[in-house]
Amino acid sequence: MAKESTTIDVGEPSNVTKSSSHIVVDGKKKRSFVVANAGGKRGLAIFDFLLRLAAISATLAASIVMFSAEETLPFFTQFLQFQASYDDLPTFQFFVIAVAIVASYLVLSLPFSIVTIVRPLAVAPRLVLLIFDTLVVTLNTAAAASSAAIVYLAHNGNQNTNWLPICQQFGDFCQIVSSAVVAASIAIVFFLVLIIISAIALKRH
Amino acid sequence: MAKESTTIDVGEPSNVTKSSSHIVVDGKKKRSFVVANAGGKRGLAIFDFLLRLAAISATLAASIVMFSAEETLPFFTQFLQFQASYDDLPTFQFFVIAVAIVASYLVLSLPFSIVTIVRPLAVAPRLVLLIFDTLVVTLNTAAAASSAAIVYLAHNGNQNTNWLPICQQFGDFCQIVSSAVVAASIAIVFFLVLIIISAIALKRH
Incomplete structure (x- = not known):
């Protein structure tokens, strides 16, 4: 025992x-x-932050370039006004406002992005960023796509509806407007990468 | 001891x-x-599946309605053709193709949605759905927004560019096309809810 x-x-x-x-x-x-x-996750968060800075540049450039797009032809008659600016077309006005909203959102989202760098495992800021990025990329896409449709029309016109191309007269204006649309489209790509980053960061939790 | x-x-x-x-x-x-x-998560997955079915209806309806939109006026002259159909405008052609692609994607995504119902804790199908939903909603938004810009132009015309409204002649055509754009816009809302559902389901893991 x-x-x-x-x-x-x-x-x-x-x-x-x-x-x-x-x-x-x-x-x-x-x-x-x-x-x-x-x-x-911190690496992803830093990449997220840098992408946001790039997207801010792209959207700000798009909005400002479109806002300042203007061309006055060096001749005029009594009846016709040979001047083109962004506010001649409601779609371009929408573009300026929508892309400015997107740029403002991106600036406001920077603190949340910084929070995800400081606290990489925090879920809430990630989720907030993912949801609002998704909503805002829709606005950005709507602005870019609608303006692209009008730019296409301005370049090529449409015989079936008798809409004549205006880019033959206002070549510089069309070029400036097109570059604004391209900048907004680049911002869309940045947004898509941002959303995928957020999704992967949420998953790894 | x-x-x-x-x-x-x-x-x-x-x-x-x-x-x-x-x-x-x-x-x-x-x-x-x-x-x-x-x-x-299973509840979310079932809601996800139902939303996908609704989005399939919306996108299929949008694509088919736009594809079959056609109006022939009951009079004609030797020189002018008084007929309007979706392929008169490249933007509407893009709409039909893009929204058909979106509808096909949604059908293909159904099995993944079913997997998330059967195995609610599986992360991979959620992530795949979230990423592709995000890419496809961009396509859907681009189609809806560009067509909306052209529909707006068809309704109101633009004095500055001398683009006359065609809806005064082709009222029925414009109405059909507008309803297609509305259906595509409803699909965008479904997609946004789908993405938010996927994000929340990923988070809870």
Whole structure:
């Protein structure tokens, strides 16, 4: 009886040591996993921030270029006004306003992006960014696509509806407007990458 | 020594029972959490599936309505053709093709949606759906917005560019085309909800 209990006495501490050391190893593994995970997420968050800066440049450029697009031809008659500016076409007005809203949103989203850099494992700011990015990319796409349709019309006209191309007269204006549409389209690509980054960062949680 | 070892002998089983019961409670809690989580996710997945069906109807309707939009006026002259159809305007052709692609994508996405119902905790199909939904909603928005710009022009014309409204002659055609654009816009709303659902389902993981 005494011998048996002695063997138990010996067995117990060795068991305890084993299991506690096991726990320590587990904790270390978990911790190093969390650290690696946080590191990967921080990398994504920094890329997110840089992409937002690039998208701000693209949308600001698009909006300002479209807003300042203007061309006055060096001749005029009594009845016709040979001047083109963005506010001659409601679609271009929509473009300026919508893309300006997108640029403002991007500036406002920067603090959230910084939060995801500082706290890479925080879920809430990621989710907020993902949802609002999705809503705003729709606005950005609508602005770019509608203006692209009008620019196409201005370049090529349409015989079936008797809409004549105006770019033959206002070549410079068309070129400026087209570059604004291209800048807005580049911003769309940035947004798509931003959304995919947010989705991957949410997944890894 | 013998007494001490006896107390240890008694203490050990009670300790084991305590700790093992503790583990059982923990396991039950974890399990019930996983079950509740899976239940919530399954609810989201079913809503996702139904939304996809609704979006398929909307996009199919939009594409077919636009494709079959046609109006022939009951009079004609030798020089002018008084007929309007979707392929008179390249933007409407783009609309038909783009929205048909969106509808096809939605049909192909149904199996993935079913996978998320059957296995609510699977992350990969969610992520695939989220990323492709985001890409496709951009295409859908581009189609709807560009056609909306042309429909607006057809309704109101533009004095500055001398583009006359064609809806005064082709009223029925304009109405049909407008309804196609509205259907595509409803599909955009469905897509936005789908993306938000996927983001929330990814987050809860």
